[in-house]
Amino acid sequence: MNQGSIPVTILSGNLGAGKTTTLNHLLRESDDMDIAVLVNDMGEINIDAELLQGGTELVADEGVAELSNGCICCELQDDLRTEVTRLAREWEFDTLVVESSGISEPAPIARLFTTESRVAARYDVDTTVTVVSARQFDEFFADGAPVERTETEDGDTRPLSDLVIEQIEFCDVLLLNKCDLVDADRLDEIEATLRALQPRAELIRTEHGRVSPDRILDRGLFDLGDVTDSAGWKRAMDHEEKHDHDESHHHNHHHSDHHQSDHRHPQEAYGISSVSYRATRPLHPGRLHDFFESLPSGIVRAKGTFWVAGRDDVKLEYGQAGAAARVEVAGPWIASLPEIDQDLYRSNRSATYWDEEWGDRRTQLVFIGSDVDEAAITAALDDCVLTDAEMDEDWDTFDNPFPEDEGGLLIVGE
Numbered sequence: 001m002n003q004g005s006i007p008v009t010i011l012s013g014n015l016g017a018g019k020t021t022t023l024n025h026l027l028r029e030s031d032d033m034d035i036a037v038l039v040n041d042m043g044e045i046n047i048d049a050e051l052l053q054g055g056t057e058l059v060a061d062e063g064v065a066e067l068s069n070g071c072i073c074c075e076l077q078d079d080l081r082t083e084v085t086r087l088a089r090e091w092e093f094d095t096l097v098v099e100s101s102g103i104s105e106p107a108p109i110a111r112l113f114t115t116e117s118r119v120a121a122r123y124d125v126d127t128t129v130t131v132v133s134a135r136q137f138d139e140f141f142a143d144g145a146p147v148e149r150t151e152t153e154d155g156d157t158r159p160l161s162d163l164v165i166e167q168i169e170f171c172d173v174l175l176l177n178k179c180d181l182v183d184a185d186r187l188d189e190i191e192a193t194l195r196a197l198q199p200r201a202e203l204i205r206t207e208h209g210r211v212s213p214d215r216i217l218d219r220g221l222f223d224l225g226d227v228t229d230s231a232g233w234k235r236a237m238d239h240e241e242k243h244d245h246d247e248s249h250h251h252n253h254h255h256s257d258h259h260q261s262d263h264r265h266p267q268e269a270y271g272i273s274s275v276s277y278r279a280t281r282p283l284h285p286g287r288l289h290d291f292f293e294s295l296p297s298g299i300v301r302a303k304g305t306f307w308v309a310g311r312d313d314v315k316l317e318y319g320q321a322g323a324a325a326r327v328e329v330a331g332p333w334i335a336s337l338p339e340i341d342q343d344l345y346r347s348n349r350s351a352t353y354w355d356e357e358w359g360d361r362r363t364q365l366v367f368i369g370s371d372v373d374e375a376a377i378t379a380a381l382d383d384c385v386l387t388d389a390e391m392d393e394d395w396d397t398f399d400n401p402f403p404e405d406e407g408g409l410l411i412v413g414e
Contacts, residue, residue: 005124006088007218008113011099012106012167013131014160018177019099022131022209026097030213034093038083081112081119088122095217096123105163106130107170107228114224125222130171130201131209132164134182137190140164141300141322159324165301168194169231172221173202180207189370192272196368197301200230233303233366236276271371275378279363280355281391282309283384285400291380292318292325292412298372304365305330308402309386309395312336316402318365318412325412329403335359 013019027035084096100109106128113125139148140161148160168174174194179187187205194203202221204211229238285308295302302320317330334345335358342359346352353360367377403410 006093006096006122007126007220008096008098008123009126009217010106010109010128011097011131012104012129012171013175014133014136014164014167016136017131017133018175018206018209019131022175022177022206022211023097023099025209025211026213026217030217033095033213033217035217036087036091036093036096037099038080038087038096039099080109084123085118095126097217105166105170107166110170110222110224110227125224127173127216127219127221128171128227129173129175129216130167131175131177132168132194133178134176134187134190135178137182137193138186141193159321161322161324162319165197165321168198169234170227171198171201172219172227173204173216174198175204175206175209175211175216177206177209179205189272193300193370196232196272196274198230199232199235200226231303232274232368233301236274236366236368237304237364272369273372273374275367275372275374277304277363277365277367277378277381279307279381279385280358281385282307282312282361282395283363283381284309284386284390285311285398285402287384289401289412291384292327294380295320295325295367295377296369296373297323299367299369301368302366304363306363306365307333307361308400309390310398310400311402311404312361312395314403314405315361320412327402327410327412329406329408331406333359333361335361 011019011023023037027037080098084098087093087096098109100106110125110128113120113123176187176191176194182190191203191205202215204215229235283306288306288308299320300322302318302325305315305317308316313332313336315330315333316327318327319325334342337345346354353362355361365381401410402408
């Protein structure tokens with residue numbers, strides 16, 4: 001942390017998780033600490049700020065500094081930058097808490113404080129906290145849960161479970177709130193799932209938002225690189241990446257890896273596991289589409305990129321959070337770029353996977369869920385890999401439902 005800088009705690013969580021209740025508790029219990037609060041709400045009237053009025057001695061516009069009718073992770077970035085700079089200039093306080101709206105992503109907010117700017121010169125992100133409601137968890141991720149959608153900052157809609165997963169995966173501390181509303185066995189299962197989704201974060205069970213301030217304020221836990229790479233799917237994929245050095249010599253080989261690293265041992269007791277799959281041959285688009293459509297409901301999170309026959313220019317990305325799944329273009333395969341660009345890319349990255357014939361084209365997928373049948377998922381994906389005969393066919397003749405270029409999107413399972 002920069003000497004003399006103000007520590008920042010970013011508080012995220014979906015609507016109804018208990019962020020404001022948690023923040024009110026912090027203000028009541030932090031008698032020896034002066035806390036500035038910046039609250040964002042998506043309505044024209046900032047209800048959260050109204051509920052927090054009087055909870056802090058710092059008076060900014062007669063109470064808590066607030067940003068309304070927008071999302072601070074996107075179009076209100078300039079407003080956020082202005083407001084936190086003003087606070088640091090006009091008031092003396094020990095720490096800043098930014099409570100984001102229920103539809104804000106925490107990563108862009110954290111980056112605002114870590115880039116070269118006037119804000120970064122005055123502040124340092126100390127801890128990122130995500131509040132998860134135990135009662136609401138089943139609404140997003142239980143078997144058969146419907147796909148609930150929310151309107152995004154650009155007027156589009158996205159599955160709410162997508163946002164909840166992103167908030168869980170990007171944090172230093174997970175507060176599992178409203179634990180009094182869920183029975184003990186189910187609570188253990190939810191915690192096991194959260195630890196699989198985000199193994200790095202400290203997990204604290206709370207009721208009515210009651211958490212000791214010293215658990216989430218002035219902790220010094222935040223590291224942008226660590227938190228960016230800390231999601232369970234990312235760790236599983238990175239683990240398999242370490243074993244890829246031999247594959248560059250065997251482009252016809254495909255296989256799966258079922259990786260249970262040490263941090264997942266507690267999850268095994270509750271049937272939470274992950275499956276990592278890799279293939280270095282292309283996948284048949286029709287069979288792969290059928291596979292995505294038929295994934296079991298027990299899968300809570302899936303992520304990865306894949307190579308589908310007939311899409312040799314673009315890398316496709318699969319993402320699933322709860323019952324919501326989508327496929328979109330993740331950018332070009334490096335091997336599809338001009339040779340000079342390929343050489344430049346490879347020279348700037350050490351030990352990057354590369355096959356002499358197919359370049360960086362390959363499939364890497366991770367699935368996390370409860371009671372996941374690893375053998376069945378592996379066999380089904382193996383069946384999607386092109387056969388020897390299909391490798392010699394014209395791949396453009398395959399019926400291909402997947403998007404062709406940037407902006408293309410395929411909603412799966414709806």
